[in-house]
Amino acid sequence: MDLTLDHLTHRYGDMLVLDDVSLRIPAGEILCVIGPSGCGKSTLLRMLGGLEQPDQGRVLQGGEAPEGCLNPLTFVFQDFALLPWRSVAGNISLVLEDHGLPKAEIDQIIDSVLARTKLSDFRDALPRQLSGGMKQRVAIARALAVNPAVMLLDEPLSALDAQTRELLMEDLVSLWARQPFTAVYVTHNLAEAVRLGHQIAVLSRRPGRIREVIQIDLPLSERAPGLPELDALQSRLWHLMRDEALAADQELVHG
Amino acid sequence: MAEQHVPFRGGGFRPQSKRGVGVLVFVFVLLFLEWGTRAGWITNLTLPRPSDVGATLFDLAQSGVLWTHLGPSLTRLIVGSLLGVSAGIGIGVLIGLFSYVRAGLVPVVAAIFPIPKIALLPLFVIWFGIDEGSKYALIALGTFTPTIVATYGAVDNVDRGLIRMGQSFGLSWLSIVRKIVLPGALPGILSGLRVSLAIGIILLVAAEMLGAEYGVGAYILQAGSLYDLERLFAGVVILSALGVLTSWIIGSFEKRLLAWRA
Numbered sequence: 001m002d003l004t005l006d007h008l009t010h011r012y013g014d015m016l017v018l019d020d021v022s023l024r025i026p027a028g029e030i031l032c033v034i035g036p037s038g039c040g041k042s043t044l045l046r047m048l049g050g051l052e053q054p055d056q057g058r059v060l061q062g063g064e065a066p067e068g069c070l071n072p073l074t075f076v077f078q079d080f081a082l083l084p085w086r087s088v089a090g091n092i093s094l095v096l097e098d099h100g101l102p103k104a105e106i107d108q109i110i111d112s113v114l115a116r117t118k119l120s121d122f123r124d125a126l127p128r129q130l131s132g133g134m135k136q137r138v139a140i141a142r143a144l145a146v147n148p149a150v151m152l153l154d155e156p157l158s159a160l161d162a163q164t165r166e167l168l169m170e171d172l173v174s175l176w177a178r179q180p181f182t183a184v185y186v187t188h189n190l191a192e193a194v195r196l197g198h199q200i201a202v203l204s205r206r207p208g209r210i211r212e213v214i215q216i217d218l219p220l221s222e223r224a225p226g227l228p229e230l231d232a233l234q235s236r237l238w239h240l241m242r243d244e245a246l247a248a249d250q251e252l253v254h255g
Numbered sequence: 256m257a258e259q260h261v262p263f264r265g266g267g268f269r270p271q272s273k274r275g276v277g278v279l280v281f282v283f284v285l286l287f288l289e290w291g292t293r294a295g296w297i298t299n300l301t302l303p304r305p306s307d308v309g310a311t312l313f314d315l316a317q318s319g320v321l322w323t324h325l326g327p328s329l330t331r332l333i334v335g336s337l338l339g340v341s342a343g344i345g346i347g348v349l350i351g352l353f354s355y356v357r358a359g360l361v362p363v364v365a366a367i368f369p370i371p372k373i374a375l376l377p378l379f380v381i382w383f384g385i386d387e388g389s390k391y392a393l394i395a396l397g398t399f400t401p402t403i404v405a406t407y408g409a410v411d412n413v414d415r416g417l418i419r420m421g422q423s424f425g426l427s428w429l430s431i432v433r434k435i436v437l438p439g440a441l442p443g444i445l446s447g448l449r450v451s452l453a454i455g456i457i458l459l460v461a462a463e464m465l466g467a468e469y470g471v472g473a474y475i476l477q478a479g480s481l482y483d484l485e486r487l488f489a490g491v492v493i494l495s496a497l498g499v500l501t502s503w504i505i506g507s508f509e510k511r512l513l514a515w516r517a
Contacts, residue, residue: 049423071425081420085438085515094434095424126515146424 001063001072001149001182002027003048008057010043016207017043018054023201023210025150027063030176030183030220032193035203036241036248041186042154044208048184049073049152065149070099074148078155080135082127082142088114089123092142109145116175117141133164137171144175151183157192166225169195173220190237194230195223202240205248211240303484311485312492325493328459328471331387332497335394336455343399343451344444347406351440352432357407368400373461380466390462397458398451405447406440413439442516445509452501456494471497 003025010018017040025031025048033041046052047059050073065072082091089110096106114120117137127135136156143151157165169192175181185196193200200214216233223230285305291297292304315321349356350364372393379389413436421431463472471493478486 051419051423071423073423075420075423077416077420079416081416083417083435083438085513094421095426097434098426098430128515128517142424 001061001065003150003182003184004060004062005044005048006058006060008044008047008054008059010040010047010052010054010056019207019209021057021203021208021210023213025182025184026199027182028180029198030185030196032185032187032197032200033203034187034190034193034200034237034241035208036205036245037188038248038251039203039205039244040208041188041203044203045075045152045154045184045186048150049075051075066147069147069149071095071146072149074143074146074151076136076139076143076151076153076156078158080127080132080139080159082135082138084127087124087126088119088130088138088141091127091138092145095142095146113141113144116144116178117171131164132160133168136160136168140172140175149182151181153183153185155187156185158187158189165189165192172196173223177221190234190241191225193237194234195225196220200237202237205244206251299484303488307485308488308492311489315489321493324469324471324474327467327469328463328497331390331394331462331470332455332459334387335391335459336398336452338391339395339398339455340402340448340451342395343402344406347403347444348410348432348437348440350403350407351410352436360403361407364400364403367396368404372397372458373465376462376465385466390459390467393462394455394458398455401451401454402444402447405450406444409440409443409447410436412443442509442513445505445513448505449502452505453498456497456501460494 005021005023008018008021009016021044023031033044035041043052047054050059061072083094086094092110092113093106096109101109110123111120114123117140119134119137119141122130122134122138127138130138136159140156157168160168173196176183185192187193194216197216198220200216202211202214203209204211214233214237218227218229288297288302289305292299292302312321346356346360350360351357375396376389376393379392383389383392417435417439418431421435426434459470460472460475463470464476467473471490475487475490475494478484478490
């Protein structure tokens with residue numbers, strides 16, 4: 001399934017946050033969206049997933065969702081959004097319970113996604129017993145459980161430390177290699193963008209406009225930290241963004 | 256300069272649980288009063304001797320009089336607060352979920368909350384009858400309003416991120432309420448119950464003082480009018496025990512239902 005943003009414009013009150021954003025997310029690829037803080041990238045993602053309505057413009061989905069897909073547009077949140085009163089397995093079964101599946105099938109899906117995210121030993125643990133990285137793995141497992149057509153990742157690694165982030169990036173790459181999925185990955189971290197993105201869309205500071213969409217042809221599995229091509233790309237992105245980020249930083253916060 | 260230890264400046268400002276200190280203070284106060292009343296510098300008009308109060312309680316329990324008073328009191332408290340608390344939680348959740356209900360009922364609740372419910376007892380006697388009905392109604396109304404306020408506050412405080420998550424996975428409205436909103440509001444509702452039930456006990460005694468043959472309140476009133484301090488204090492001790500008991504019951508509910516908080 002692919003998604004198209006058609007001339008999106010959005011305001012909060014009289015503040016313009018997104019200005020005429022058009023973008024196509026091709027099936028089977030990861031699109032990273034980067035931009036300085038407050039440029040409306042999270043707003044953009046919420047619109048893609050139907051959690052917010054744009055003032056003008058349309059979000060269109062094309063093509064069929066894969067077979068067995070329970071929730072075509074599925075989020076992974078920065079703060080994990082796990083129910084603290086449910087175990088790891090309970091958090092995953094939460095999103096399956098509404099679909100009238102037999103219990104055996106629910107259990108089988110839970111087992112399979114826990115195995116895929118290397119969480120099988122933590123099935124009955126409560127979220128408070130898990131580290132940040134483990135919590136985000138649970139959230140990713142929960143997203144995989146509904147067999148999504150498009151994964152919408154909202155700064156999924158921003159609340160984690162650098163080492164954990166590196167480990168989870170590798171996990172995401174191997175998940176994608178196993179079964180390519182369509183994803184929109186919002187981040188302010190350029191290193192994440194060049195590691196995970198087939199395409200990178202650079203947003204300007206508020207009001208968010210698309211400044212450039214960059215294509216990276218190097219396969220995900222061949223990318224590694226410190227690769228010269230990626231470093232060069234990362235510094236090019238930084239040059240694109242530097243002045244914007246500086247200006248965004250010095251802006252007064254409009255409450 | 257010679258090397259010195261860096262002076263320690265951290266620590267403190269962190270309450271820790273110290274077992275047994277509460278009991279120790281309690282025992283110390285009792286022993287102090289016992290000593291004072293025996294030595295004579297506390298007259299028996301000022302305070303009764305703790306051992307005498309204990310003996311009175313023992314007699315009460317043995318003669319069975321304790322149960323003739325405690326039985327009706329417990330029934331009133333349980334029936335009244337069960338009615339008030341369940342209605343309060345129900346309406347509180349509705350206020351938390353629906354803007355129209357909130358706009359309509361929050362001012363009403365604010366208007367009812369500060370009324371001393373005991374002032375309405377004569378009215379309740381007309382509405383619900385002179386015997387148990389009016390007492391149930393009084394306790395129910397008294398526990399109703401604080402439960403509403405605690406409940407809709409607890410619903411308001413449920414993490415909106417979790418609700419957003421539920422919506423993003425296409426959960427039905429009912430599932431979101433049942434599996435996310437209610438469990439998320441439970442800690443707030445339970446801590447509200449502590450306040451509501453304490454108010455329930457206060458109203459129970461007030462109602463029994465105004466018109467009841469049996470009940471802890473009636474017992475205390477009788478003792479008071481005869482200036483029988485031992486019996487009066489025996490009644491007060493029963494009430495304290497009732498308060499501790501309800502708080503313990505809620506505590507064990509919290510332990511069981513909120514084990515995920517730890």
